[in-house]
Amino acid sequence: xxxKIVFLIILxxxxxxxxxxxxxxxxxxxxxxxxxxxxxSEINPTTKDxxxxxxxxxxxxxxxxxxxxxxxxxxxxKKDRDENMYExxxxxxxxxxSFDIKNIVKNETNYDxxxxxxxxxxxxxxxxxxxxxxxxxxxxxDGGFSFNLTxxxxxxxxxxxxxxxxxxxxxxxxxxxx
Numbered sequence: 469x470x471x472k473i474v475f476l477i478i479l480x481x482x483x484x485x486x487x488x489x490x491x492x493x494x495x496x497x498x499x500x501x502x503x504x505x506x507x508x509s510e511i512n513p514t515t516k517d518x519x520x521x522x523x524x525x526x527x528x529x530x531x532x533x534x535x536x537x538x539x540x541x542x543x544x545x546k547k548d549r550d551e552n553m554y555e556x557x558x559x560x561x562x563x564x565x566s567f568d569i570k571n572i573v574k575n576e577t578n579y580d581x582x583x584x585x586x587x588x589x590x591x592x593x594x595x596x597x598x599x600x601x602x603x604x605x606x607x608x609x610d611g612g613f614s615f616n617l618t619x620x621x622x623x624x625x626x627x628x629x630x631x632x633x634x635x636x637x638x639x640x641x642x643x644x645x646x
Contacts, residue, residue, distance in 0.1 A: 517541040536566035546598035
């Protein structure tokens with residue numbers, strides 16, 4: 469009798485484990501921001517220090533959680549410009565930029581990732597268009613989106629007669645392992 473009870477407990481734990489979410493870990497990632505200074509050059513700060521607290525149940529659409537990075541890890545090709553960017557982004561007060569995934573919806577050609585972007589202490593609902601592929605327990609997010617600095621209470625900086633464009637274009641490629 470005792471063996472049957474133990475067997476049933478072990479069996480039920482195994483069945484329940486299938487209903488629990490699995491964690492995803494970042495194996496590699498890059499997030500690039502792009503804007504331009506009117507009449508000057510492109511600005512492309514990038515981070516490869518992408519982190520995540522994500523879970524997945526069975527399908528790609530079940531992924532939930534947060535993708536984030538420390539703002540100080542954004543680096544462009546000009547160190548002095550980076551210092552101005554860090555000042556604009558208030559890195560002393562807001563050390564991370566994050567995106568909280570609320571839901572993922574498959575559409576005709578790719579996926580819509582609906583979530584909340586947190587930047588400069590401001591949160592905004594955003595929908596990302598993304599290609600999401602899974603192969604051999606590796607999941608790849610590859611896509612992009614745009615936002616305006618002013619949407620996050622950030623004024624585009626100016627230098628003499630040059631102004632940084634308000635629109636920021638984000639591209640990302642992040643690989644996760646189940």
